[in-house]
Amino acid sequence: MVQLRVMTDDRMLGEEVLEVLLPLLRACTALHAGEPTRLSHRGGGLRVVLDVQLAGAPTVRVERVDPPRTGGTYGGSPRPARRPRARALPPAD
Structure with a gap:
């Protein structure tokens, strides 16, 4: 995690930097910036952290849907008729 x-x-200086930095991070398509978290600071200063990740390629999710099979059908259509096989050798006498 980054x-x-x-x-x-100087809290005011930190707030001014955040006003410039956060819109730039949100506008960048190569990065995904999380929400900033404000932490306590002794003495009244400013401490803000946020997670940053590479945006990467969008994730695509595909679910496979097979048509229901019923008896005597193959993929939703009737099975092709079987051809009788010829014997390789004639019957023995």
């Missing part, structure tokens, strides 16, 4: 942290003792 985390970005904005940490400063």
Whole structure:
């Protein structure tokens, strides 16, 4: 997991940086940025962390659906008729 942290003792400066940084991260199609989490900071400064991941290719999910089989059908259509096989050798006398 990759985390970005904005940490400063000057809360106003940190808020100004976040106002610029967050829209840039959200507009970037190569990255997926999670929601920022504000952490407590001794002395009243600012500590914000957010998870960042590569967007990657979209995931496609395909479910296989087979038609119901009924007796005597093959894939929803009648089975082809079987041809009688000829014997390789004539019957023995």
